[in-house]
Amino acid sequence: MAKLAIIGGTGLTQLSDLTIIKRDKLTTPYGAPSADFITGEFNHKEVIFLARHGNPHTIAPHKINYRANIWGLKQLGVEHIVAVAAVGGITAEMVPAHIAIPDQIIDYTHSRLHTFFEDENYPVTHIDFSYPYNQKLRAALIIAASHANISISPMGTYGCTQGPRLETAAEINRMEKDGCNVVGMTGMPEAGLAKELEMDYAAISVIANWAAGKTEGEITMADIEHNLHAGMANTALLLKAFIDLA
Ligand code: HPA
Numbered sequence: 001m002a003k004l005a006i007i008g009g010t011g012l013t014q015l016s017d018l019t020i021i022k023r024d025k026l027t028t029p030y031g032a033p034s035a036d037f038i039t040g041e042f043n044h045k046e047v048i049f050l051a052r053h054g055n056p057h058t059i060a061p062h063k064i065n066y067r068a069n070i071w072g073l074k075q076l077g078v079e080h081i082v083a084v085a086a087v088g089g090i091t092a093e094m095v096p097a098h099i100a101i102p103d104q105i106i107d108y109t110h111s112r113l114h115t116f117f118e119d120e121n122y123p124v125t126h127i128d129f130s131y132p133y134n135q136k137l138r139a140a141l142i143i144a145a146s147h148a149n150i151s152i153s154p155m156g157t158y159g160c161t162q163g164p165r166l167e168t169a170a171e172i173n174r175m176e177k178d179g180c181n182v183v184g185m186t187g188m189p190e191a192g193l194a195k196e197l198e199m200d201y202a203a204i205s206v207i208a209n210w211a212a213g214k215t216e217g218e219i220t221m222a223d224i225e226h227n228l229h230a231g232m233a234n235t236a237l238l239l240k241a242f243i244d245l246a
Contacts, residue, residue, distance in 0.1 A: 001246045002079035002200075005037075005048040006239065007069070009085035009186055011206065011228035013051045016236070018042045024076065029121070030067035030113075034059055037072055043243045048076055052085075052186060061163040061185035067113055070193040080137055081194055081201045082242070084235055086228055087184040088166070088211035088219075090176050093153055096227035099234055100153040100205040101141050105132045106178055107188040109162045114189030116196050125196075132191045137202035144242035150234050156181035158205060160188040169213025183211050204238065206231035 008015060018040040025036050035051045042049075050069060053059045073081060089095060116122040138154075145152040159180035161167055167175070167183060175183060182205050194201035208224040208231065 001045060003048070003077045004045070004080045004082065004243075004246070005050060005073045005078040007050050007052050007081060007083040007190070009052050009083075010057065011086055011208070011225075011232045012084050012235065013053065013055050013057050015040070015042060015049045018047070018049055021046070026072040026075065028068040028071045028075075030071055031065050033068040033072045034064055037076055043240045045243045045246065047243070048073065048078055062109070062112060064186065066189050066193055067116060070190065070197060070199070071116070074197045074199060079199060081199055082137065082141070082239070083187070083190060083201060083203045085184050085186050085203060085205060086208040086224070087158065087182040087205040088209050089207040090159075090172060090183055090211045090214065091181045094156070094182050094207050096207050096209055096223075097230040097234075098153065098207045099145070099150065099231060099238065100156040100182055100207070101138050101145075102156045102158040102182065102203055102205055103131070103133055103138065104157040105187055105191060106157060106159045106175070106180055108175075109160055109188050112189055114192060116193065122196075127195055129192060129195060132195065133202045134200035137200050140245065141202055141204065141238065141242055144245055145238050147245065148237045148241035150238055152238075153181070156205065158187045158203065159183045161185055166219055167212045172211045172213050182207065204235055206235055
C-alpha cells in the first residue's frame with residue numbers, strides 16, 4: 001500500500017483508534033507545520049496523521065501553513081493524502097452530517113501562500129489542475145463508503161472561501177450559481193500544493209451546517225459541533241473501510 005496520510009480538520013483533531021508509533025516535529029523551508037506528524041497504526045495499517053488546525057485546534061483556516069504541511073508529508077514519503085474537512089451544505093442533498101467526496105473545486109481564497117513554484121528550488125511550473133482530486137483515490141473512497149453502508153454524495157464542487165467568518169447569504173447564492181455544492185475554508189491551497197508535489201489527494205467533506213441563508217436564523221457553533229459529531233463517526237467508519245480495501 002502506498003504511504004497514506006490523513007489530514008484531519010475541525011472535528012477530527014485526533015484520530016481515535018490510532019496507535020501512535022512516533023511523532024515527527026519537522027522544520028521546513030516554509031516554516032512550521034500545523035502540528036507534529038503522527039505515524040501510527042490505524043486499523044492494522046500504518047498511516048500518518050496531521051491535525052490541520054493544530055492540536056489543540058488553534059490555527060484559523062487563513063493562517064494554516066499549507067506549504068509546510070504538504071512539504072512535510074512529502075518528506076515523510078507520503079504518496080496518498082485523504083483530507084477530511086467540515087463544510088457547509090449549499091445544495092439540497094448536502095444535509096448536515098452527510099458526507100461528500102468532491103470532484104471539483106472553485107477557489108475563492110486570496111492572499112494565501114499557495115504555491116511551491118516561485119523560486120530556484122521550484123522554478124515556475126504551471127501544473128494541470130483540471131481534475132484537482134485524484135480519481136483513483138476518490139473511487140476507492142466511494143467503494144469504501146458502499147462497503148461500510150454509508151450513504152454519500154460521490155461528486156460535488158467544493159467552493160473554498162477565505163474565512164474565518166462564514167459567508168453572507170448573497171455569497172452563498174452566488175456560489176450556488178457558480179455550481180458549488182459545498183463550502184469550506186481549507187480545501188485550497190491544500191489540494192493545489194499536493195498536486196504540485198505530485199501527491200494523490202482526495203477529500204472527505206463532512207457537512208456541518210446549512211450554508212448561510214439556506215436555513216432560518218444564524219449558524220451556531222453548537223449546531224456545527226452537534227452535526228460534526230455524527231458526520232465524523234461515519235467518517236471514521238469510512239476511513240476504516242477504505243484502509244481495509246487498500
Ligand atoms: N462555510 C465555510 N466553511 C465551513 C462552513 C460554512 O458554512 N461550515 C463548516 N465549514
